[in-house]
Amino acid sequence: MSGYLGCKGYLKYLGFIPVLFLALAVFMTGCRGQGDEPGKGQQPSLAAGTPDSIRQIAEARGLSQKDVEAALKTYIPSGRFDEYVLFASGGHSGQVFVIGVPSMRLLKTIAVFTPEPWQGWATGSAETHEILTGGDMPIGENRTLNWADVHHPALSETDGDYDGQFLFVNDKANARVAVIDLRDFETKQIVKNPNTISDHGASFVTPNTEYIIETTQYATPLPFHEYAPLEEYKEKYRGLATFYKFDREKGRIDESKSFSIELPPYWQDLCDSGKKVSDGWVFCNSINVEMATGGINHGAPPFEAGVSQKEADYLHVFNWKKAEEVYKAGKVNDLNGMSVIPLDTAIAEGILYFMTVPKSPHGVDVTPDGNFIIASGKLDTHATVYSFNKIMDAIKNNNVEGKDEYGVPILTFADVVEAQVEIGLGPLHTQFDADGNAYTSVFVESTLAKWRLGPPIYNGPDPWTLVEKIPVQYNIGHVVCAEGDTVAPDGKYCVALNKWSIDRFLPVGPLHPQNFQLIDISGENMQLLYDMPIGVGEPHYVQMVKADKLKPWLVYPEVGFNPMTMSVDPEAASVGNEKIVRDGNTVKIWMSAIRSHFNPEHITVNQGDKVTMYVTNVERARDATHGFAIEGYNINLSLEPGEASKVEFIADKPGVFPFYCTEFCSALHLEMMGYLLVKPSPGS
């Protein structure tokens, strides 16, 4: 324990100087692992009256009463369902993880930006390949992206509440946004921003999913594929906030009705939409108002120091309803097919204002009632709370404390701030419960802090004060609480999304899993319930939705259904129309799949033929999925009941290639196969 106290003492006397920040983070990390010994439980101490059978299990396993309570709170018996669902960004995996709460069982990964063979995602089907490459870079040839850095999932909303229909996620590395339809949990669209290469303040939705918001992270010349040396950073480099119009009917982003706003080359960071009273506004943080360009290799200060020289950065305040009017009035430039509102226009039209935020902010979160905007500095110990009404007053009265280099008005800090709440060192992100409390992740300290909001959302004693902190293991990034970023949070659970696990799991080599820690927030004190390792990528943000808001299909509604169009495909194969049709060197095959055979089973083509296969799973039974793989041809489809898929390939390799079903669908699954015979062309 002395090590832990030593760390605390160190913290107390340390000034929060940016250059020391890294050293501090390293030091704090070194402090860890000195508390509880991993793998060894505390002495069991079950309450009197606990049945002997339970007492014996607890004693044999070295479980305390708290451990047993935690186990009981998370256990879901076979055949029963979880109460909540987490949609977790998959980080580098380019995917989304679907996890049940409170069991913390992984229910599914949704393939988004990377090929995923089980779902047949871009591993053979023409449709999925078309979606995946729909977001490819508009530069270079053969530049098919095969990874992504997924940060922020956003569920579609109606009146500021999750409606369970769609999910959007971003790819920070390449400024892409994807649309997932929650009827079949499949990705339907990937859009690449033509003018920026990286994003971070994405995906965030407006309260009725009118728009999906995406802001640049690292500034580049505008557009990004133009060249400009770093010496011209201030003149040529720019950020962007893009508002993608969502067509709910079609379930797609409509790029032709989307627009961007040109921004100074600060690094725009996370965003949140105003809601209720603040509907119509969007708030996005930024860092690097210094416009540092790094250059440690030329003796310049490294980015980490340059970017955090100043005491404050700017929180961007956007009037998106006004921006929409300006866009519709045509006061835009066309840039690579995207309408861009120039920075000067945004200023002149009252679309953009700044507010200062102390010490390298990161997250920004709007309270459920829409009255307050909370931002936290990574090098600060406070959450800074801005009042929406005060912001509106400052704008109306032109109460500014100056302008930035580009002429953006900066609202007077003292007049827009409602409170600054002492939270702990390194606050990042904030969520809410139903009782007027906020929950902020505190990175450097590795804690989750619960604190009280103030009137009108919380009208009890001691507003704007810290209530309790719970240690987490370790380095918490985001926190998610049940429906905790909507107009109507549920409370009950939060999950700490920890970057480091260090000593929490059986060692699996130097690359450690992330650690999702489920925390019960329903009682007087927060209680840690469960650690879930995530060993597939680094999740950032997660949303937690009430399970009964989701209404997914259990099978596709009709046989021959094409998930890309979400309708019956007129070209789909069906029972009775299976056939092989040759036209010159083009061969088309209509194939059905049902337990336990494909029809046709023999396909003979000539080397060099262009082959198109329409394969339909004609099953109507739940879970009767078939796969369709052609050995040696790098093809695997997943055909869920009713689904129709299309495969196109050139039969360039002669020989005999078994094709088979890759899902163990029946007792005679191994027999569900056939032969593709490719006759060598004469002379080959």
Ligand code: K7E
């Ligand atoms: Cu990792 Cu929201 Cu991209 Cu914070 S972000 S942790």
Ligand code: CUA
């Ligand atoms: Cu169909 Cu195995």
